[in-house]
Amino acid sequence: MTNVIVQPTARPVTPLGILTKQLEAIVKEVKQHPDLPGELIANINQAWRLAAGIDPYLEECTTPESDALAALAKTTATEAWGEHFNGGTTVRPLEQEMLSGHIEGQTLKMFVHMTKAKRVLEIGMFTGYSALAMAEALPEDGLLVACEVDPYAAEIGQKAFQQSPHGGKIRVELDAALATLDKLAEAGESFDLVFIDADKKEYVTYFHKLLGSSLLAPDGFICVDNTLLQGEVYLPAEERSVNGEAIAQFNHTVAIDHRVQQVLLPLRDGLTIIRRIQP
């Protein structure tokens, strides 16, 4: 019996990925109707090509990931996550699509370089891809504290960290993120860069805890993943999932908070960058 299955293709989990898949289906359908106006068919084809070409082009023009990151992405993609949850191996329903990946990993790594961060906090580590990507940009005496509640995912990450010269900069906190944040705040720990990527329903609480404690350094930045939530945040509210509603409320909370400035980048499933402008 094996607990590993090969899943080479992840399902689309970004607005662009979903749009591309839908356009692809429309292109196929249109091919069955040669009686449609030629200009309409050409426009639909062009729309599909424009959408489908973006992600491969970003991959092509971005610095390749390290061997350690590539191996970790491959390991994560071949785990039988559905079976693991059904069999009780993982405490949460996890899936390969949770991994941030090449472009977002290199973006976060670049942010660590740009901010010259020495202490990074990640809330939601999964198998450690984004943690390792950011750790690769930390100085030798830098530290990344990674919060994860699932022991199985965390173990995969820790094994991968041992294979990287940068893994020694990562400390894993295995517990519910809110408990870890309280513990870190009580210890007076502080971080130059925080990456939020755990439970969408807790994002608002993470945000308030970071700003209301020592956790976010005075000049610190917060990066928040999935702030487009597959487009649900700008599509009609009655069509939203629980996570879509949680992210819509998070985005609104940040937008009206006068202590911060923020920008929502349409990278992958949406990445918001926040900086504190007053205590």
Ligand SMILES: C[S@@+](CC[C@H](N)C(=O)[O-])C[C@H]1O[C@@H](n2cnc3c(N)ncnc32)[C@H](O)[C@@H]1O
């Ligand atoms: C989207 S994944 C993180 C992906 C990771 N940052 C990456 O780029 O590969 C979210 C992770 O957060 C973890 N998580 C969810 N809720 C949590 C909580 N309350 N406390 C700690 N971890 C949590 C999940 O177990 C999951 O591994």
